[in-house]
Amino acid sequence: MLINLWYVAEWSKAVEDQPVRTRMLGQDFVLFRDSAGTVHCLSDVCLHRGGSLSGGWRKGDCVACPYHGWCYDGTGRVVLVPSEGEDFTPPRRARIDAYPTCERFGMIWVFLGDAPEEERFPLPEFPEYDDQDWKRITDEWHWRAEAARVVENGIDIAHASFVHPSFGMEATAYENHIVEVEKNDYRGRSENIQYPPQMKGWLRRRMRKERQPTVTKPEWHLNGLIARIRIDINPKMSIIMFDANTPVDEHHTRTFATQLRNFLKPDIFDRGSRKRLRKIFAQDTAIVERATPNFLPESHLHELSVKDDRFMGSFRAARRRLIEKGWQIDSAAVAAHRRRKVLTIPSPQRRQHADIDWVMAPVPLTGGREAGARAAGL
Numbered sequence: 001m002l003i004n005l006w007y008v009a010e011w012s013k014a015v016e017d018q019p020v021r022t023r024m025l026g027q028d029f030v031l032f033r034d035s036a037g038t039v040h041c042l043s044d045v046c047l048h049r050g051g052s053l054s055g056g057w058r059k060g061d062c063v064a065c066p067y068h069g070w071c072y073d074g075t076g077r078v079v080l081v082p083s084e085g086e087d088f089t090p091p092r093r094a095r096i097d098a099y100p101t102c103e104r105f106g107m108i109w110v111f112l113g114d115a116p117e118e119e120r121f122p123l124p125e126f127p128e129y130d131d132q133d134w135k136r137i138t139d140e141w142h143w144r145a146e147a148a149r150v151v152e153n154g155i156d157i158a159h160a161s162f163v164h165p166s167f168g169m170e171a172t173a174y175e176n177h178i179v180e181v182e183k184n185d186y187r188g189r190s191e192n193i194q195y196p197p198q199m200k201g202w203l204r205r206r207m208r209k210e211r212q213p214t215v216t217k218p219e220w221h222l223n224g225l226i227a228r229i230r231i232d233i234n235p236k237m238s239i240i241m242f243d244a245n246t247p248v249d250e251h252h253t254r255t256f257a258t259q260l261r262n263f264l265k266p267d268i269f270d271r272g273s274r275k276r277l278r279k280i281f282a283q284d285t286a287i288v289e290r291a292t293p294n295f296l297p298e299s300h301l302h303e304l305s306v307k308d309d310r311f312m313g314s315f316r317a318a319r320r321r322l323i324e325k326g327w328q329i330d331s332a333a334v335a336a337h338r339r340r341k342v343l344t345i346p347s348p349q350r351r352q353h354a355d356i357d358w359v360m361a362p363v364p365l366t367g368g369r370e371a372g373a374r375a376a377g378l
């Protein structure tokens with residue numbers, strides 16, 4: 001799991017008047033809105049006696065801890081300690097990690113890491129999201145699998161011939177091919193031609209003939225661990241899937257799925273769309289949850305790739321560069337402290353205020369193994 005990326009923490013509509021708990025990268029966070037409606041994300045651990053802030057309540061622009069009522073503002077600072085009275089000025093150490101947030105595409109995005117703004121990758125674009133030409137549905141899916149494996153599955157074209165009978169068939173597996181791969185440090189796009197079977201049902205038979213060439217355009221984005229795919233069923237009918245894959249921890253992934261279609265737009269067709277979406281997820285889950293190892297292998301030598309895997313290879317390479325930067329959480333070291341010591345994802349303020357003796361230690365990172373271990377008191 002990597003720090004210094006944006007992740008989707010929750011649907012925007014799920015955070016209203018009450019604080020909401022969410023788990024990402026193996027840590028708990030609290031989301032709450034201030035009086036202006038701006039959403040904030042803090043570590044969910046009160047530095048007084050470890051209360052869970054998400055069990056508390058909103059007070060003005062703050063979240064109040066349910067244990068002794070300490071109030072934290074959106075920057076993570078304690079601004080009120082009720083037992084000490086209103087005149088009490090909390091010490092500088094009275095602050096927890098707070099993370100940059102924004103809301104896009106109906107979701108709350110949180111930057112989990114301490115990199116300054118100028119070093120962060122841009123958020124993915126989704127120009128069709130608000131476009132009236134497209135009908136939108138959303139759904140959620142939970143996997144007992146690691147997020148990078150889930151992303152790879154989402155951009156892997158070759159598996160359709162075996163896992164998704166409605167999109168591919170064994171007989172055309174050798175005909176499918178990648179036309180183009182385009183990539184940079186934080187995103188990749190590809191274009192593929194596939195020869196799927198004819199769809200069942202009188203209407204769907206009209207959509208696509210047997211083995212009619214179909215263009216699919218998968219994309220990956222490191223921010224949000226997005227797997228996006230556009231399928232042009234025919235020149236007039238397309239589907240776009242935009243999945244944000246949030247690592248709950250190293251063994252679980254929560255997918256925030258948005259699907260758009262530019263045909264059969266009345267609401268009455270949403271149910272069928274959702275049913276088909278879930279069927280696809282279930283087909284993928286049956287494969288991905290049983291794949292080993294749980295993580296992407298540390299070396300490319302430990303799995304054998306062929307030319308049809310080269311788009312996934314571009315995702316692996318981009319990820320690998322971040323691991324080499326020292327942005328990977330040392331999950332084994334974190335596990336050794338489970339329930340014994342609080343470790344938090346370092347926030348930008350932690351780097352800005354390095355002079356403060358922060359109450360909680362940051363999670364150890366594999367790249368900076370020694371420094372991380374020292375910080376965790378190992």
Ligand code: FES
Nearest residue numbers: 046049051065068
């Ligand atoms: S534990 Fe949060 S106020 Fe005491």
Ligand SMILES: [Fe+2]
Nearest residue numbers: 153154163284
């Ligand atoms: Fe799939």
